[in-house]
Amino acid sequence: MAGALVFGSLAGFLGGRKGKADENRWQLDPDKCMGCSNCATACVLDESAVKCLQCFDMCGYCDICTGYFDPNYNALTTAAENQMCPTGAIIRNFVEEKAGQRFYEYTIDEKTCIGCGKCVKGCALMNGSLYLQVMHDRCVNCNECAIAQSCPTQAFLRLPSEKPYLLKKLAQTLIVNKARDPKQTEARALINKVTRR
Template sequence: MNEEPTRRDVLGHAARGAALLGMGGLIGYLIKHGSVEGAWRINVDQCVNSRLGALGVDVCDKCATTCVLALSAVRAVNDHAACGRCYICPAYFDVNSAINEEGLPSAKLCPRDAIERFEIGWVDPDDPANNYYEYVIDEVKCNGCGRCVMACKEPAGLSSIRLEVRHDLCLDCNRCSIAQVCPDDAYIREPTT
C-alpha cells in the first residue's frame, strides 16, 4: 500500500533532518573551536615582555617559535597614540651598539628589520632630541619575537608596543600550542565581544 505521507510525517522528517544538520554543524564547530567559545588573546599585564616591573630578564620568544603557523599569528603592534615618538627609540635602535657619525646607535634591535622609522614634520638638525619620529611595524616581517616589546617597556619607553594575536591569521586551534607553553599563563581564551 502506497499511502501519502501525512503533514505530521513530513514535519517529523524535517525536524529530524534539522536536528542532524544542527548536530553536524555543532560537531564541525567543536572540531575547529573546541568546547570553549571565544578567541585566544595575550594578557599584556601577565606576559613577561610587557609586564611592568619585569626588567633585566630574558625576552620570551615562545609566541614566535611555538605557533603552528610558519610565521606566527602573533605580531607586535605599536599604539601610536601612546608612543613617545622618541628620537632614540630603544625598540628601534640597539642602544648598546656603537654610536655612529650621526650620534645614533649603529644597529637596530629587531632581528627581522620589521620596524620602520619616519620623520614627523620638519626636522631641526640643530636640535635632534626635539624632533619626533613615527615607528611603524611591518606585519609581513614581524614574527612576534617580543624583543621590541620588552625594550619599549617603562622606564626606557612608554609601553606603547605590545604583542597581539591577529585573529585574521590565527587558526583558532582547539589546543593552542603557545598557550600550552606560555610560562606566564598570559595566553588566554576569552569570549569574543
C-alpha cells in the first residue's frame, strides 16, 4: 500500500512537471533594478554571481561618463579616487575625436566586477546602458536566491534555463535589430540566450 502511495505520488509529480518546459534559472530584470548594491553582498557565493554588463548600442560613449566617474572627481583621469567603481572594473578606452568631442568606450572587466551596481546607478542618470545580470557560469541556482530575498524592488524572477538572461526593453529592440545582420554573430549569440519580453 505504501509502495503504491509513493509510486502514485512519483507519477503525479512527474506528470505535474509542466509538460516539457525548461527548468528555471534566477535572473534580475534590469528595468526594475535600482543599483542598491545588495547583489554584491547578499549572494551565497563569496564572489557574487551578479556582474555588470555593458550594452554598447545604448551607450553614448561620453567623455564624462556618470557611470565611470565619481560625482566628486578631482580630475577626469583614470586615477582610483575619480572612479565610481570600487574595484576599477570599468576599462576606459579612447576611441575617436569627432567635431571637438572625445568619445570613450567603457568595457566591464568581468573578473574584477563585484556586481555592486554603483556604475549602474550612475549610468542611469544618462543612458542607462550599464546593467546587472546573474551570470550563469557562476550562479549555483539556489532554491531561494539570497539576493532575490534582499532585493528591494523584487526584480528577481525565474527564467527558463535555455534563455536565462534579460535585456532592458530598449536594449532588446536595439539588439534584435542588430542581430538581423548575419555578420553580427555576437549579437545573435546574445539574443539567443535572452528571454524576450
